[in-house]
Amino acid sequence: MFCDVCKSKEATVFLTQIVEGKMQKVNLCEVCSKEKGVNDPTGFALADLLLGLGAAQEIEKNPVGIRCPVCGFSQADFKKTGRLGCSACYDAFAEGLSGMLKNMHRGSVHTGKVPAKLRISLLRNKELSTLQSNLQKAVLAEHFEEAAAIRDKIRQLEEEVRAAEESLRENILEVNRLSLPSAAPEELTLPKPRKKS
Amino acid sequence: MKLSRIIANTGEWLSGSGPHDQIVVSSRVRLARNLKGKPFPGWAKKAERVSVLEEIRTAVEQLPEMEESFSEKLEDLSALEKQVLVERHLISREHAAKGAGSAVVMNTAQTLSFMINEEDHLRMQAIRAGLQLDEVYAMINQTDSELEDALDFAFHGDLGYLTACPTNVGTGMRASAMMHLPGLVMSEQVNKIINSVNKIGLAVRGLHGEGTEAMGNLFQVSNQTTLGETEEEIIGRLNKVIYQILEHEQNARQILLQQRAETLLDQIGRAYGILCHAHSITSKEALNLLSFIKMGVDLGLFPSKNRLHVDELFIETQPAHLQKGLQVTKLGAEERDSLRAALIRAKLKQMPEPEIGKIPTNGNSGSSSTTSTDTPITSEES
Numbered sequence: 001m002f003c004d005v006c007k008s009k010e011a012t013v014f015l016t017q018i019v020e021g022k023m024q025k026v027n028l029c030e031v032c033s034k035e036k037g038v039n040d041p042t043g044f045a046l047a048d049l050l051l052g053l054g055a056a057q058e059i060e061k062n063p064v065g066i067r068c069p070v071c072g073f074s075q076a077d078f079k080k081t082g083r084l085g086c087s088a089c090y091d092a093f094a095e096g097l098s099g100m101l102k103n104m105h106r107g108s109v110h111t112g113k114v115p116a117k118l119r120i121s122l123l124r125n126k127e128l129s130t131l132q133s134n135l136q137k138a139v140l141a142e143h144f145e146e147a148a149a150i151r152d153k154i155r156q157l158e159e160e161v162r163a164a165e166e167s168l169r170e171n172i173l174e175v176n177r178l179s180l181p182s183a184a185p186e187e188l189t190l191p192k193p194r195k196k197s
Numbered sequence: 198m199k200l201s202r203i204i205a206n207t208g209e210w211l212s213g214s215g216p217h218d219q220i221v222v223s224s225r226v227r228l229a230r231n232l233k234g235k236p237f238p239g240w241a242k243k244a245e246r247v248s249v250l251e252e253i254r255t256a257v258e259q260l261p262e263m264e265e266s267f268s269e270k271l272e273d274l275s276a277l278e279k280q281v282l283v284e285r286h287l288i289s290r291e292h293a294a295k296g297a298g299s300a301v302v303m304n305t306a307q308t309l310s311f312m313i314n315e316e317d318h319l320r321m322q323a324i325r326a327g328l329q330l331d332e333v334y335a336m337i338n339q340t341d342s343e344l345e346d347a348l349d350f351a352f353h354g355d356l357g358y359l360t361a362c363p364t365n366v367g368t369g370m371r372a373s374a375m376m377h378l379p380g381l382v383m384s385e386q387v388n389k390i391i392n393s394v395n396k397i398g399l400a401v402r403g404l405h406g407e408g409t410e411a412m413g414n415l416f417q418v419s420n421q422t423t424l425g426e427t428e429e430e431i432i433g434r435l436n437k438v439i440y441q442i443l444e445h446e447q448n449a450r451q452i453l454l455q456q457r458a459e460t461l462l463d464q465i466g467r468a469y470g471i472l473c474h475a476h477s478i479t480s481k482e483a484l485n486l487l488s489f490i491k492m493g494v495d496l497g498l499f500p501s502k503n504r505l506h507v508d509e510l511f512i513e514t515q516p517a518h519l520q521k522g523l524q525v526t527k528l529g530a531e532e533r534d535s536l537r538a539a540l541i542r543a544k545l546k547q548m549p550e551p552e553i554g555k556i557p558t559n560g561n562s563g564s565s566s567t568t569s570t571d572t573p574i575t576s577e578e579s
Contacts, residue, residue: 071236085240087351087359107425110357112368115345118352
């Protein structure tokens with residue numbers, strides 16, 4: 001059996017750790033086990049190894065003490081739980097995460113499904129940036145008539161994006177009206193959900 | 198709708214049929230989604246979880262395919278009820294451990310289920326009998342698209358759907374097939390297969406997913422990676438591997454029949470003997486022996502009309518299922534073991550002894566050359 005980290009040397013250290021009732025096993029060679037500080041039980045987290053092998057080290061490349069500006073999650077929290085705090089954490093910890101995601105997955109860019117309502121705005125945004133670079137070129141080349149036409153088109157597109165986003169927001173508001181106010185007190189007992197007839 | 202009514206019926210994935218359902222028990226696809234701008238369940242405060250729960254639950258209950266559904270907060274389910282849902286693969290063990298602020302919604306056929314506030318805000322799955330990952334994905338994809346209108350999912354231009362754990366980011370999809378592989382286990386090939394499957398970014402796990410033991414020769418094959426490939430590419434890759442394992446299993450059974458028929462018959466016969474006469478049996482032993490009976494049905498040693506009885510026993514002998522009809526609060530392990538043995542004895546009474554003559558063996562002059570298996574069996578004596 002080979003070492004789970006370097007995958008080249010024979011594994012001689014076999015670790016089993018129970019985290020939140022889940023058993024995790026890792027096999028390591030002598031060199032890697034020393035490197036990962038297996039002999040120092042306080043500093044060793046098996047989860048780090050499992051999460052893309054060396055995830056914790058990667059994320060530590062971030063300046064110390066980075067916290068997610070949205071939810072206040074810190075790297076230490078990530079190291080402890082192996083989970084992130086909110087969707088904004090992906091941007092807050094982007095630098096450290098990128099290497100880890102590369103190790104973990106087959107690619108680093110999503111190529112699958114895109115929510116329909118974003119598909120439109122993502123496409124528009126792409127179109128907008130092309131138009132903007134065209135505008136710059138036209139201005140540099142002093143083709144002012146063309147530039148003016150492009151500018152009008154950009155304005156029109158921006159207006160469309162804004163309108164699309166607004167209708168989206170209305171949609172969300174509608175859903176929020178159906179759900180409870182988020183300022184609900186901690187111990188609030190919820191009414192039974194309406195039974196469908 | 199009451200949970201008891203749902204539980205009373207065997208799920209579609211168990212009682213229904215699908216392609217290759219002798220070896221591929223079920224196909225399942227799960228999608229992980231989170232709401233934009235809300236902290237993930239593990240980091241959210243209780244009030245935040247409750248508000249997310251209500252928002253998602255309302256949207257899910259209004260789906261056209263969920264008109265006939267069961268929906269309950271986890272705090273309102275008993276430990277036993279939750280365990281029944283785990284044993285049916287309708288919620289995860291992790292979800293069952295959750296209390297206030299989490300809920301489960303499922304349809305009556307038990308083909309669609311939604312875990313609200315598990316590790317992610319929403320985990321939805323579709324499950325069906327046999328090998329039909331494409332169909333199952335189409336089902337859950339449709340549901341996801343419908344939910345998109347009402348819910349604003351966290352999505353990143355480069356990283357795709359954002360999830361609490363970076364291992365699920367991208368498609369947020371875990372597709373898996375539950376395979377019954379007694380042939381590969383008996384011929385000691387299964388570890389080799391597990392290792393080679395793991396090398397290509399797919400995972401083979403035990404009965405109840407991550408970190409669980411393979412009981413009853415049941416294995417879950419699933420994708421490990423979620424970023425960098427489309428959903429269709431992932432499923433295509435998984436399908437290819439499943440077909441290969443399927444073929445290996447069929448070959449292994451055929452080789453066992455040709456070279457070790459005596460051992461094979463011995464195992465099936467012993468399993469039948471023990472199950473018919475035991476008065477106390479653990480769920481692990483029961484599953485392992487039932488696996489031989491199931492293979493016996495595949496090989497034509499038992500009438501195929503008994504197939505459902507055997508398949509149902511795989512679920513009905515699980516600890517929570519055993520107790521679900523009882524008014525008793527909780528049985529001890531010993532009481533469960535004798536209850537389990539009684540249940541199995543009763544069910545197997547309806548089943549005749551294995552028809553050994555149906556299989557050509559080395560020592561025995563195999564009388565019959567016709568079997569009801571898919572693959573032709575050539576006798577060594579011919």
